[in-house]
Amino acid sequence: MASIELRDVWHSYDLEEGKKNNWQYAVENINITYENGAAVALLGPSGCGKTTLLKIISGLTKPTKGQVLFDGEDVSHLSAKDRHIAQVFQFPVVYDSMNVYGNIAFPLANDGVDSSTIRKRVYEVAEILEITDLLKEPAGRLNPADKQKVSLGRGIVRPNTAAVLLDEPLTVIDPKAQWGLRRKLKQVQKELNFTMIYVTHDQHEALTFAEKVTVMQVGKIDQTGTPEELHENPASMFIGYFIGSPGMNMMDCTVAPDGTVAYNGTSFQISKKLASGLLEHGNELTLGIRPEYVELITRQEKNAMSGTVKLVEDTGAYKIVTVTMGSLDLKARAPETMKVEEGQAVWMGFPEKDLKFFKDGKKVL
Amino acid sequence: MKYDNKAWLFLLPALGVMALSAFIPLMTVVNYSLHYIFSGAIPEFVGFANFIEVIRDAKFQGALGRQLLFSIAILAVQMPLGIAIALSMPKKGVGVAISLVLLGIPLLIPYNVVGIVWRLFSQSDIGLIPEVLSWIGYEYNVSLDPIDAPVTIFLLDVWHWTPLVALLAYAGYLAIPDAFYRAAEIDGASRWKTFRYVTLPKLRPVLVLGFLLRFMDSFKIYAEPLLLTGGGPGDTTTFMSLFVARKAQSYELGYAGAASIIYLFIVIVMSYLFFQLLTKLGQGESQKA
Amino acid sequence: MRQMEKKLEKRYIFLIVYFILLFIPIYWMLITSFKYDTEILSGLSFFPKEFTLANYKEIFTSEVWMNSFKNSLIYVFLNVIIVLMVSVPGAYAFSRYNFLGDKHLFFWLLTNRMAPPAVFIVPFTELFYTLHIHDTHMAVALGHCLFNIPLAIWILEGFMSGIPKEIDETAFVDGYSFPHFFRKIFFPLVAPGIGVTAFFSFTFSWVELIIAKAATVTNAKPVVVTLTVGIGAEGVKWGLLAAAGVLTIIPGALVVYFVRNYMAKGFALGRV
Numbered sequence: 001m002a003s004i005e006l007r008d009v010w011h012s013y014d015l016e017e018g019k020k021n022n023w024q025y026a027v028e029n030i031n032i033t034y035e036n037g038a039a040v041a042l043l044g045p046s047g048c049g050k051t052t053l054l055k056i057i058s059g060l061t062k063p064t065k066g067q068v069l070f071d072g073e074d075v076s077h078l079s080a081k082d083r084h085i086a087q088v089f090q091f092p093v094v095y096d097s098m099n100v101y102g103n104i105a106f107p108l109a110n111d112g113v114d115s116s117t118i119r120k121r122v123y124e125v126a127e128i129l130e131i132t133d134l135l136k137e138p139a140g141r142l143n144p145a146d147k148q149k150v151s152l153g154r155g156i157v158r159p160n161t162a163a164v165l166l167d168e169p170l171t172v173i174d175p176k177a178q179w180g181l182r183r184k185l186k187q188v189q190k191e192l193n194f195t196m197i198y199v200t201h202d203q204h205e206a207l208t209f210a211e212k213v214t215v216m217q218v219g220k221i222d223q224t225g226t227p228e229e230l231h232e233n234p235a236s237m238f239i240g241y242f243i244g245s246p247g248m249n250m251m252d253c254t255v256a257p258d259g260t261v262a263y264n265g266t267s268f269q270i271s272k273k274l275a276s277g278l279l280e281h282g283n284e285l286t287l288g289i290r291p292e293y294v295e296l297i298t299r300q301e302k303n304a305m306s307g308t309v310k311l312v313e314d315t316g317a318y319k320i321v322t323v324t325m326g327s328l329d330l331k332a333r334a335p336e337t338m339k340v341e342e343g344q345a346v347w348m349g350f351p352e353k354d355l356k357f358f359k360d361g362k363k364v365l
Numbered sequence: 366m367k368y369d370n371k372a373w374l375f376l377l378p379a380l381g382v383m384a385l386s387a388f389i390p391l392m393t394v395v396n397y398s399l400h401y402i403f404s405g406a407i408p409e410f411v412g413f414a415n416f417i418e419v420i421r422d423a424k425f426q427g428a429l430g431r432q433l434l435f436s437i438a439i440l441a442v443q444m445p446l447g448i449a450i451a452l453s454m455p456k457k458g459v460g461v462a463i464s465l466v467l468l469g470i471p472l473l474i475p476y477n478v479v480g481i482v483w484r485l486f487s488q489s490d491i492g493l494i495p496e497v498l499s500w501i502g503y504e505y506n507v508s509l510d511p512i513d514a515p516v517t518i519f520l521l522d523v524w525h526w527t528p529l530v531a532l533l534a535y536a537g538y539l540a541i542p543d544a545f546y547r548a549a550e551i552d553g554a555s556r557w558k559t560f561r562y563v564t565l566p567k568l569r570p571v572l573v574l575g576f577l578l579r580f581m582d583s584f585k586i587y588a589e590p591l592l593l594t595g596g597g598p599g600d601t602t603t604f605m606s607l608f609v610a611r612k613a614q615s616y617e618l619g620y621a622g623a624a625s626i627i628y629l630f631i632v633i634v635m636s637y638l639f640f641q642l643l644t645k646l647g648q649g650e651s652q653k654a
Numbered sequence: 655m656r657q658m659e660k661k662l663e664k665r666y667i668f669l670i671v672y673f674i675l676l677f678i679p680i681y682w683m684l685i686t687s688f689k690y691d692t693e694i695l696s697g698l699s700f701f702p703k704e705f706t707l708a709n710y711k712e713i714f715t716s717e718v719w720m721n722s723f724k725n726s727l728i729y730v731f732l733n734v735i736i737v738l739m740v741s742v743p744g745a746y747a748f749s750r751y752n753f754l755g756d757k758h759l760f761f762w763l764l765t766n767r768m769a770p771p772a773v774f775i776v777p778f779t780e781l782f783y784t785l786h787i788h789d790t791h792m793a794v795a796l797g798h799c800l801f802n803i804p805l806a807i808w809i810l811e812g813f814m815s816g817i818p819k820e821i822d823e824t825a826f827v828d829g830y831s832f833p834h835f836f837r838k839i840f841f842p843l844v845a846p847g848i849g850v851t852a853f854f855s856f857t858f859s860w861v862e863l864i865i866a867k868a869a870t871v872t873n874a875k876p877v878v879v880t881l882t883v884g885i886g887a888e889g890v891k892w893g894l895l896a897a898a899g900v901l902t903i904i905p906g907a908l909v910v911y912f913v914r915n916y917m918a919k920g921f922a923l924g925r926v
């Protein structure tokens with residue numbers, strides 16, 4: 001168990017391969033600290049650099065610039081093994097020719113631990129993972145979810161494991177088994193208090209597993225925060241859009257000093273106080289509001305924007321209504337009981353407290 | 366188990382061609398094996414008489430014994446060597462294509478050219494082997510020495526066919542995802558342990574294929590001993606294929622047919638046994654729980 | 655880092671030594687092809703004392719030799735095409751379907767590869783005469799199917815089984831007709847496997863002697879048979895044979911060179 005810090009980390013694969021011109025950074029200016037025992041997620045779309053960061057933390061890749069510190073000590077020169085990192089991969093990695101017991105015992109056997117200690121420890125781990133009845137099974141014959149558990153078991157069997165890194169571990173698990181495995185991962189993390197870093201592109205996985213989520217895109221960190229913080233207070237348009245299902249609505253608008261927020265001919269009012277604060281950053285901004293905060297009204301009201309219903313999706317618990325304002329579609333949540341039909345004229349209210357404003361992709365105010 | 370017999374449609378073309386190129390000739394051979402054939406006279410049905418004659422024939426037994434020894438020696442050397450080569454080959458970069466081409470060349474040489482080259486190589490007075498061996502005082506003579514001859518054929522086969530095993534092993538080796546090696550590294554496995562628990566198990570299907578192919582094909586060796594030593598000296602290099610072919614050429618078709626069937630039967634049974642053994646072997650390994 | 659570099663060097667030394675040993679016989683054949691027969695028979699020389707292209711000239715100016723090369727190329731290509739055309743659907747059947755007798759059929763197919771060509775000389779000759787295809791390229795191409803089709807199905811089945819069945823099912827659900835599915839979806843996925851199979855089929859057909867000899871006389875006489883004439887009563891014409899031998903390697907080497915990327919990819923993609 002250890003705290004992990006990345007300090008001023010920059011990495012370029014191009015430079016690593018010796019490219020002299022036109023090289024690019026895969027990750028830039030990374031500074032994060034994860035406390036000991038934290039459940040952390042690295043979230044972002046494919047190619048954002050999260051796997052690169054994982055490799056830097058695990059020691060498989062040495063960063064072009066910057067340091068990796070475990071418990072305050074620079075481990076940049078240490079190999080993965082010497083950093084006491086355990087890793088669970090995208091597809092289950094088990095030793096087919098051994099049974100489950102042999103698999104989990106393998107790291108300890110290689111360390112030269114005596115067999116009675118190994119036995120005790122393997123059974124402990126198997127019990128936590130609820131695979132004790134599988135110990136005698138050949139590892140190659142298990143289903144993918146159980147194989148991942150075995151993988152995890154190998155990762156936590158050593159007493160001095162600093163952290164467990166999981167690289168999209170649910171990728172090959174079929175949807176029905178995913179829930180169970182996810183729950184087990186979280187349970188293990190909580191019980192054993194491991195620092196666990198979970199890399200994924202699926203926001204749902206990230207937000208349910210982690211206490212702290214780092215969202216990345218294009219090699220940079222957009223924001224690190226708890227799931228609530230990311231949801232309520234996104235630091236960038238990307239996060240607003242990426243998190244939440246459906247994501248935040250975005251509307252390019254113009255703000256006037258008198259509080260008028262205008263889009264494409266229609267407008268609504270915000271307080272002058274808010275407006276003046278915004279105008280410090282310019283008057284062309286992007287407004288963001290989550291569908292669940294958009295007030296959907298069926299009669300015209302003073303401070304509402306008008307539009308036409310394009311699509312109604314009924315989730316059973318609530319409805320997601322797509323309203324079109326010509327060139328822009330917004331989504332709003334409506335209660336299950338509300339009667340809305342396609343083609344209907346509706347109006348949308350935007351409560352000021354739920355509005356977020358962005359400029360050049362970044363949050364202002 | 367649901368049967369979808371639509372599959373037979375897909376197989377018709379292949380089966381059609383095989384009927385022509387395999388089934389009919391095979392039936393012809395079976396036919397021969399049951400008859401006494403004299404040139405000019407009408408073949409006479411003799412049931413299993415040919416088979417009995419073949420099994421009792423000391424020459425047949427000799428050829429069979431020689432062949433089995435040869436095949437086992439081949440496997441014992443070509444398999445590990447092929448694996449070792451595959452593991453030494455570069456995994457990426459320009460070296461891959463170069464290695465593949467270099468490795469492929471012995472496989473692309475017509476069998477009789479192989480025979481000719483090695484004959485040139487081993488011929489007394491003009492060959493490299495006798496010359497080099499004379500430097501260390503060994504008198505090498507491929508046509509007269511009953512040890513030199515089979516050993517030379519053995520070396521020829523290793524030279525000729527190890528690349529096949531190497532190519533197959535290389536293919537299997539490339540298919541092993543890197544993640545397994547990283548995991549083994551994290552788990553602290555030594556090089557040998559990594560080989561034993563990651564590489565070898567993952568190579569198994571391809572190695573079984575290589576093993577079976579080499580075993581089956583080793584029985585077919587014909588042109589090389591014919592060209593190199595003519596089967597001699599004596600019959601020290603008369604392996605199965607050569608033995609049977611000679612019988613067929615001297616028009617003892619009944620004998621040849623029966624001998625072929627017997628030898629085919631032996632190869633099939635042994636291949637089947639090897640196959641079962643090798644695939645079961647993989648599932649047997651486990652640690653005590 | 656030091657240790658890794660040392661390990662790499664040891665590996666490559668082993669490989670290089672192996673390649674050198676591999677090439678000695680070929681080098682020998684090469685230099686022999688550039689020598690006069692008199693020099694060859696008079697003793698050992700590591701490099702031609704008198705360099706000559708006479709052997710090659712004799713081959714290139716000989717109609718027999720040139721036709722032989724042509725014949726070989728023709729029937730080998732014919733064989734590869736036939737083998738691929740029947741084996742791809744065949745392998746597909748084994749890979750995708752369970753059917754009555756499937757395991758037994760597969761095994762029977764493999765046993766054909768064990769059959770020794772030597773004993774098939776007479777049956778093949780008879781068969782080809784009966785079909786009036788004796789001494790044609792088609793005869794050899796068909797004859798070689800004996801061992802190439804089983805191998806092709808064996809290899810292709812392995813590759814195809816690596817492609818998840820879900821892809822097929824999805825395509826059919828999406829309304830693809832079978833030919834369309836095959837051309838647009840399946841074929842690109844299995845192409846490296848086909849490349850590897852084509853390579854092995856080409857190889858085994860190109861080098862085979864016995865059936866080729868049984869099936870031909872003069873019209874379709876392949877180079878492997880023409881090579882046997884160099885061994886006559888007046889002694890072996892080493893120089894000529896060496897030159898012809900060198901030339902027989904070239905088409906093969908070219909094929910390997912051109913498909914090397916397919917092969918590398920095919921090898922990398924999974925089971926052969």
